[in-house]
Amino acid sequence: MNTKDDFAIPEEYTDLLTSVREKQIELALGISLDNRISFGDIRVIAGLDVAFSEKNDLACAGIVIIDSRSFEVLDEQVAFFEPRIPYIPTFLHYRESPGYHKIITQISEKPDVLIFDGNGIIHPFEFGIASQMGLEFDIPSFGIAKKLLLGEYDNRLNRGGFSDILHNEKTLGIAFQSLAPPAKPIFASPGHLIDMRTITNILRDFNLQQKFPSKLPLPLALADKLVREKLAIGT
DNA sequence: GCGACAG
DNA sequence: ATCTTGTCGC
Numbered sequence: 416m417n418t419k420d421d422f423a424i425p426e427e428y429t430d431l432l433t434s435v436r437e438k439q440i441e442l443a444l445g446i447s448l449d450n451r452i453s454f455g456d457i458r459v460i461a462g463l464d465v466a467f468s469e470k471n472d473l474a475c476a477g478i479v480i481i482d483s484r485s486f487e488v489l490d491e492q493v494a495f496f497e498p499r500i501p502y503i504p505t506f507l508h509y510r511e512s513p514g515y516h517k518i519i520t521q522i523s524e525k526p527d528v529l530i531f532d533g534n535g536i537i538h539p540f541e542f543g544i545a546s547q548m549g550l551e552f553d554i555p556s557f558g559i560a561k562k563l564l565l566g567e568y569d570n571r572l573n574r575g576g577f578s579d580i581l582h583n584e585k586t587l588g589i590a591f592q593s594l595a596p597p598a599k600p601i602f603a604s605p606g607h608l609i610d611m612r613t614i615t616n617i618l619r620d621f622n623l624q625q626k627f628p629s630k631l632p633l634p635l636a637l638a639d640k641l642v643r644e645k646l647a648i649g650t
Numbered sequence: 651g652c653g654a655c656a657g
Numbered sequence: 658a659t660c661t662t663g664t665c666g667c
Contacts, residue, residue: 421654465657467658474658502658504655511657533656543656560656602656 417565422505422539431500435509436540442550443542451555451608452527454616457483461526462634463518463548465511466642467498468650474498475649476514477642480526481634486624488637492521493645504564507533508544515548528609528617529556530635535606537564537580537588549607556606557614559635563590563602572600575622577615580604586611591618593630601630 424432461480468474477493494517498510511533534543535558543564549556566582572592580588580602588604589611603614621632629636 417654465658467657469659471658502657504657507656537656558656562656564656565654 417539425503428500428503432503432506432509435506439508439540439542439547442547443540445550446536446542446546446606447608448536448605448610449608450610450613454613457527457617459483459489459524459526460528460530460617460621460634461522462530462532462632462636462638463515464532464635464638464642465514466639466646468646471501472497473646473650474511474514475642475646476511476518477638477645478518478522479634479637479641480522480524481621481637483620486626486633490523491637491641492518493642494518494521495649505539505543508547511544512548512551516551519552526554529554529606530617530632531556531558531606532560532635532639534558534560534564534602535588535604537566537582537602537604539565541587543604543606545604545606547606549609555608557609557617558604558606559631560602560604561599568602570600575619577618589615589618591615591622591630594622595628596630598630 480490496514531545535545545558566580575594
């Protein structure tokens with residue numbers, strides 16, 4: 416089982432990332448796992464993702480904002496930026512957040528909930544990118560990872576089934592097996608101001624969109640598609 | 651020492 | 658994440 420010690424900072428980045436790590440630990444104290452908004456009151460929900468060029472010198476961040484009742488797209492925005500560091504596990508926020516800070520200033524409507532591509536509290540310091548962005552924007556947030564960073568779960572999942580993800584005897588997230596296609600489960604965890612129950616409801620509600628079949632919830636699936644297309648054009 | 655490690 | 662050939666199933 417992975418622990419904090421398994422995620423040491425690479426030698427060549429100790430100068431830069433030691434203070435980033437200290438900040439993670441400090442800010443993690445400010446995370447709330449209580450709901451700010453109940454599931455039934457969510458009207459506007461957004462998915463956020465980043466795509467990278469092959470050379471890894473340019474990235475495109477994107478947001479797709481959805482009306483949770485009609486499933487219509489209310490707004491979508493992209494922003495290009497240069498990643499500050501390469502991909503280093505547990506430091507995704509430091510790599511991708513400049514893009515998210517740009518697009519959040521461009522949107523016409525403030526979402527009730529943000530869904531990030533990555534982890535919330537499934538993180539050695541319980542402070543993944545979804546937690547940090549939710550805290551910085553002061554908006555309820557959670558993350559979805561396609562691969563499990565740490566923790567354990569019962570992998571005998573039925574279609575449409577959920578299973579708690581445990582780490583050090585604590586529930587950090589939920590594994591979800593999509594209803595539609597044979598696919599591996601996804602791993603969701605709260606970022607900030609949202610609870611497991613609400614996340615479960617969102618995953619269930621936004622999974623069955625015939626319009627865009629995906630194991631990812633609709634807003635995130637659309638954001639994923641958006642940034643990939645825009646990057647291909649802008650490159 | 652080796653392996654594992656969100657995107 | 659991105660690239661990329663081949664293969665399986667409906």
